[in-house]
Amino acid sequence: MRTNLFHIVLLSIFLTIGSLKLSAQETGTKSIPVPAEKQKTTLPPAKKELDTVVRIDEVKVTVNDTNKKKKSGLDAIIKRYAEDYEKVDQVKKELELYNKAELHYKDIELKSGKIIMKYDTDEIFAGRIKDSLGNYSQYPYFKQGNNIVEADSIHFNTKTKKARIWNSRSDQGEFRIKGEITKRENDSVYYIKGARFTTSKNIEDPEYYFYTNKIKFVPGKKVVVGFTNMYIADVPTPLALPFAFFPMSDKATSGLLIPTFGNNNNQGYFLQNGGYYFALSDYYDLAVTGDYYTNGSYGLRFQSSYSNRYKYSGNVYIRYENIINGERGLPNYQRAKNYNIQWSHTQDAKANPNSRFAASVNLGSSKYYQNSLSMDNIGSRLNNTLSSSVSYSKTFQTVPQVNFALMATHNQNTNTQVINMTLPTLQASVDRIYPFAPGDGPKKGIIKNINIQYNVKGENRIATTDTLFFKKEMFENAKLGMQHNIPISTNFKVFKHFSVSASTNYQETWVGNTIRKEYNSDIKKDTIINLKGFDSFRTYNFASSIGTTIYGTYSFGENKKIQAIRHVMRPNISYTYTPSFEKYYDTYDSDATGKMQKEYSRFESGMYSAPGRNYSNLIGIGVNNTIEAKVRNDDENDPDAEPKKVMLLNNLSFNTSYDMAADSLKWAPMRVSTGTTLLKEKMNINVAATFDPYAINNEGRRIDMFNIDNGGSLFRMTSANVTLNYAITSEDNKAGNKNKDSQTSRNGGREDDLFGRATNLNDSRTSLFDEDEEDLSKEDDKTKGGFFNAKLPWDLRIAYSLTYQNNNRENKISGNSIMLSGNFDITPRWKMGFSSGYDFVQKGVTFTQLRFERDLLSWRMDFNWVPTGTNTYWGFFIGIKSSVLSDIKWDKRQLPDRQLQ
Template sequence: MIIPIHKIYQGLKPYWRILNIVVVFCFVYPFLQAQNNENLNLLRQDTLLVPSKDTSALLLPSDTLQSVVDTTAQNASGLGIEAEVKYSASDSIVMKGTNQVFLYGDAEVNYQDIKLTAAVIELDLDSSLTFAYGLEDSTGVAKGLPVFTDSQGSYEMKTIRYNFKSEKALIEHVVTEQGEGYVVSSLAKKSPDDSFSIKDGHYSTCDNHEHPHFYLNMTKAKVIPGEKIITGPAYLVIEDVPIYPIGIPFGFVPSTSSYSSGIIMPSYGEEQNRGIFLRDGGYYWAASDYFDLALTGDLYANSSWGSRVASKYKKRYAYSGSLNANYIVNIFSEKDLPDYRKTKDFSLTWSHRQDTKANPFQTFSASVNYSSSSYDQNNVSSIINPTLLATNTKRSSISYSRRFPNLPINFSANLLASQNTRDTTVSLTLPDLTVTMNRIFPFKRKNKIGSKEAWYEKMSLSYTGNIKNYITAKEYDLGDKKFPSQWQNGMRHSVPVSLNLKMLKYFTLTPSFNYTERWYTSSISKKWDEDLNRVVVADTSAGFKRVYDYSYSVSTSTKFYTMFTPWEKLFGDKVQKIRHVMTPSASLSYRPDFGAERYGYYDWIEYYDPNQDSIIRHEYSIYEGALYGSPGRGESGSLGLSIGNTLEMKVKSDRDTLGYKKIKILEGLNFSTSHNFMADSLKWSRINMSGRTKILGTNINFGASFDPYALDTTSRGTPIRINTSHYKATGKLARLESANLNFGVSIGSEKIKKWLEKRRGESSNEDIDADEPPEEEDYVNPLDRIDRVEDEFADTRGTDDGRAEVTDDGYTKFEFPWNLSLNYSFRLVNGEFEKEKMAFKKKVTSDINLNGDFSLTPKWKFSFSSGYNFDMKKISHTNLRISRDLHCWGMSFNLVPVGRYKSYFFSLRVNSSILQDLKYDKRSSARDNASFF
């Protein structure tokens, strides 16, 4: 009988963590035991005495004169000291004998690169010893504690006894900063190599040295500043309470300020589906000051695994970027079971940015975000992040551009990718090359003297050339597509020529000519397939194909202004004027019939259609489906019409009694349509409407599309537009085809605060006479005292030290920062066709999304995101998050209460990245709720 590995794990689960510690201890601890013993012996064999608490021998004699500042340089020759010792004090300096000095008040001693400051310093040049300590004030607080500074940094302590000759020191309560953490020791010995041997010290990333929120109590340790900390047995202490069961037999903490390579220790845990795991373990390579590389991986008990490559690079004033690649193999269930399956997911992200100072004429950038379609569904971080989970489309681009300073020429090269993770469709453009020539005026004179500019000098032209290689395919088929037969490729040239003229003073007339030429490498031919009973592509013939077309157009536009005074009884006396600005424009365009036989762009076939029992003539373009399309078929002469509208209101300003301000009622209301004179039917195009406005700071966008023609059905019952106006058929001007409306509201405490301040300022300007000072009032605006609380509430609020900010009148200043945003989207489209009414049923789809966050205190933050789809009548992905700043710790709780990814995630961890494994995580698996498992 074969027992699955995860069954064995269930039996060993109670002993898993104990087994980990025992294995590590047995294999690694003997190598560090010798080092720990040496550290302890250094403390025991120290030739320096522990500083005495008795300072009576150092008291200043009663008849000693006090000096403001005294600075002395003592010649140290013959005393075993290599350089002179400089010392000073702001209170007094007492000499005892020839080589004993007592310094009082801001005492300072300098020797070579060593600097020692303290309230009191005893200096004995005969023995090369110095002793420094602080003094307590009347409240019992120690002042002027010694600060020792050398080439390795500065250290604060309670007392220090230092030997200038041996460069050894015995220190009481030393505090040193090592990397992101602090080492505090009640007793430490400093060696000549600047290392510290300490006993009963603690290491923490908390900057509260007297009572840190947590620390590792090190029974014995050695600190090599700027390199590492090596400790013997240590245990965790939280809020001054020892947690003896949570300890380590030894420890190694790197504290270098520069990059260094090393092993990344994995984290271990358990998942219900994949079993126990070791995750995020690997190796970090600090290659140079310009880039690094991290190789990490995951291992699971059910044979699932993952690997990752991450790198960051930066060159100052040149470029910077990051690269991440992930590959995950997930195994679900067990072999020979019906629900067994295996997935392979990958993702690649690359971001590259060029510094603006690097090169003013060329740029290179990259933004790549590509992954397999199921990667985000199998990625826990995307389940927690609703934005990633709701993103169905990913786009990637790699771009290079070059500008030629002495020529009007620009060049750009792009690699583009678009991915739809919902239907696994991938679109690639490799490459997309573009050359543009900026607009030039070929007939403009360089030196104009006196004469007026001629009309032909206003003629301008430009050029755009573009070449592409493009394909759209399913993710699993992409590798099988052959180049170039199954890729779309081609080149397009576009040359617009235009002229800008003034006509009748108020009109702008713009005639233009547009020439477009396409180069293709293949064309198609079609045939009737009797088996499929439809027209299919018969053959694709390769070869260079040149396709061109051109068109003429002329356009004109102007503006009409209408001002009127509103009815005072309706709008009041504050509204002075309402202005309506209308911008009509019209254009005439002509395009020849490029479907004519002389161009050779179109072909035809005849076939018998048994469904219609007739001979059908099917005409088609031999460049159908080509990258840049094909020239239009049929002669076209059309008139384009559009009209834009804005509406503004002029009102009296509350701030300035003599001033006015403008308020936009309607920021835009636009209509557009066109009429093709040469079409044999359906000459009018659809009428498009779009608009935008703002109400109470909320942007509102809306639009609609109307069809002026009626509907009928074919012999098969398919609805089609007919050459009969909708007005003639129904008595209505046009038929609504689609409509949309969307708006978003975003409010918050800061916005309301600014609005209130603005209103108060406007009120004060209106109520206060500039010639007389305002009268004092007993009344206080309740908005200034809203939600004030008593002082005893202060310990639960506020500033970084956990206390609330108290105002001058003794009240706690209570603030409640919050933000709320609401977005609504409404869409109306054609649904099912009702033959009896000759109209489409309207299908309405709408959804609403709500996002927000608030902070009850500066330490607590709550955020949420949710929504509702009215069409599906379902709540969209909902995410609730609570976070708490615990000074040097951070706590967060993430909850997905409903839906496919229902789960929770609780985390309590140290904020410092160097102690990232000091954490507690508890989560449920969102995969248990996914329908695809």
């Protein structure tokens, strides 16, 4: 192990002893109460409880006395109880309680098998007692304020505040501490002899602990320790220090972050995640970490979290990597500079109900995740997009209500390196106004239901690439525009069962960029001239629809397993009228003679494209169906249980349209889609297909002839897609487990493990085991570490996709792949996870990752392996789980061989 573990041992002693206050009267601000599990409060009814005030008269002293006795006595009420007996001896000035004894005096609460209080000398003794078999029981439990100690015996002076405690046991944060002898000298100094501390749940028989023979502890100031040694399974290890001195503080403090050492094939030896933590304030912090590789590669990271309770919270993550492959001057030399910026901000809903600010930013180099050497990015290498959004919205509580929003968005394709941004987008709307309906009256009929809205949207769109991001050229081709929409709509019923809706929409578009096309005789080509300046166009349309709902139920009988099947059908017919806006189109000479002319619109390269030139008179036809079954509930525990509803087909829909204004190909292809859930709603199946009624010619173009008239079927299936998702665990009431790795989710990756799980070997808290799983430390000794015939927890996720294409009679499967991921327990302490898949079209295995983990109670051991592909790597880790000792670890890894892109 590395030598920096010595420093970690010292740090852990500091963190442990820094909060150790075993028998003082002062209450520490950072102490964590430990509940009394050994003895419960057993104060009896009033007839056994005695509030006693014992007064000791002042002792008279003669003149010849050389030693004057001080005034002694109790100055507060004592509440006490004992199951066997309680005795007050006025001669010895003693109060004795035996068997399940309790004593409450001032702020002191003491429970033990036996308690003796000498109120003449202000001393309290507490100890355990033996049962009939000679075993000790009823260990002392001492509480003063929030300070709690369990021990074998306690001797405490209520006046001088001095105390001596034998075999004390207490919890301080994540640590469990046991000291052979603890002595409190005064209000500010403690001495501990034979102390051992650990994060193990079993303080009596821990799998590891740190032992030191001498400790001097001054709360809030310093800790001085003697020789300290780490023990594993009660065997001393070479990890030891002769002595140490530590300053103390109850507040978060800045400090060094210990790096991880390793090596890989291309960059050589490295130090990763070393740096400095800045505890800037109670509201925000900053961690600066970096990596260094012996071939000159390096990485820098700045991470800050901030929070203001009941107002907002968030974090900022800035990452930069300079990666070098090969040797300078050789043909294989490569160098890549990549960066990534993440920002997440959330406002508390209670902070301001009428305004809200939110941010979710993930932008940077397109190849950052593909080239990154950090294990945090393993689950994100297959990401194809990066997206960001920063928004501010406000609602004005007027009549009508006005909504306002200002946002900036970013979308980046990591394959093409194309970036589309809006800086900014302005949106505003005025709530619905019913001009013909009374303010508090019902809205019935075609007239009273007429409503008007107003919406406006303004944008500044930027299309650029990685290489021009935030450079001068990026802003030169920005496009400005604004759209105003005034929709007017109404709805009403006809013939009681038919719902009718009608609407018209007026839209006015303002743009700041237009074009002009002309023929350039010098180069003998058409040229496009970009023009800047204000221009506008106006469009409108009309739409209406009528629909109803038809119910049908077929009963099989209450004695049948399937009692009934219910079919709900929702047919709908719509009509849309869109006029032609030819007035916004111009012509230009496309050759030198001027005889050949072409049409174009000056708005066609603008932000919102050109208005429609074709007149449309469209009738849409759609039918939506749901089919469900009523199934008998065969619950033996509840014979009167209601029947269950099972969905057979969810949203079986048929949609097509007919354009009355078209001169040919009036029917649009029919789209059919449906979905259902199976296996207790753990499997989702979705099917979609497109059917074209028209035939195609030898060139693959649609012709104005029905396919059935061309010797084919009624419809020609041009495409189809089937997706299946299945998630299951060993517990019937749970779906498949989700990957809780928040960094992968923030990177834009999947929340499940189908694309692999990010593996941060620098964080010992990252585990395959769920936090809510059964506590393994409570297992029976017969099953520890071995195979067992009881509970075998597991979870499995399957995703399957099949795509068929037949647009031009190619009749081929364009996509056919399956992905699987899961985790299962081999033994109570061994867990395995995997992520893999197979592409049946490309005939190859997709990204595969194998994960193994061994739970060692206070420790954890991991092995992660990607055996195939371009990202092959393996990593081994063993370390302490506790966050305060997370740097006590050892890891070895073989990183992927990165091919810089």
